[in-house]
Amino acid sequence: MKLIISSAELLKGILSVSKAIPAKSALPILENFLFVLKDSSLEITASDMELTLKTVLEVDNAVEEGRIAIPAKHMTDLLRELPDQPLTISTTGDSSFECSWSSGSSTLPYFPAEDYPETATTEENAVSVDFPAESLVEGIASTIYATSDEELRPIMNGIFFDMDPEEGTTLVASDSHKLICYAVPEVKTAEKASFILHKRPASVLRSIIGKNTETVKISFDSKNAMFSFDRTTVICRLVVGRYPKYRDVIPQNNSNVLRIDRTMFLNTVKRVSVCANKASNHIKFDLRRDSLMISAQDLGFSIAAYETIPCQYDGEELSIGFKSTFIIEILSNMSCGELVMKFADSKRAALVVPAEDEPESGKICGIIMPIMI
16 A cells, blocks of 8 residues: 555544544454555544444545555554645555655554454445434434433433434433433435434534535434445444333423523522532422522531522412423523423423524423422
């Protein structure tokens, strides 16, 4: 193999796939990048067997095609220290390759590409759909924080993509205490389809989709999903299992309605929760006509706080408790100016949605379970 490429472009390419390199692996070969040079394109692959990232770079000059696996850490560290300039990469006959630049060179070992495991892919009958990149990034960002960390329920550790030919696609995440739904009605499939994307590849996907990317092509079967955009491909193993019937738990007739400024609400909860018990993080809402009092106390340390804020509240007088960290997470991950919380009583789930006149209205909703006070 021999090629000439911009050192800055190569660094950008390997950094875009390096998130798939495992810190430590039972297969040492996975601690390497797979370089495949063909024609005038260099394909770089990184994988930990669960998640695979690929990107394709144009090279300035492809002298000799080839395939090698090169140490990820050494190559990344070297490129970080080089200013942008043409870099020549060429293999020698002793299982090593040389990186040469204008004023010097470095010799590193490489490993046979044949030792690198085959990349998983989707089957021929896989479902394919084009997803607006901005909606995918926003949907992941709006739901990923609500996923669970329970090892015994792996299906709750990811984001559920629920696709329907009429209603479009809904991204769903829940940890049993809160549930978030994000709707993308324009993304439809010919038949009902769904998959569960684990939070790790979802987070990686969110971080590497560029602002100028318009569309992400998603292809998935029962085991794997493939996301293709620009010159990058993300392949990951899906979480296998049946996701709970989330629509059944979304409240439909909560008649007590609170309308409030989101930022003011969020800041008040943060201030009051300073005095909440650190183990439970319990806070209390006392809802009265056009006012909301938020209070917290920790009897063990004899501290307490309360604050009353203006709002629009239409309903019965109500006292209800929540875990402050859950409220803060939901409010922080919405961007609307005003939001609406709908309550049935102090024991049933509350619905959180942007106000009807907000741009996000109808796109996102949250459900949070109350606690005993």
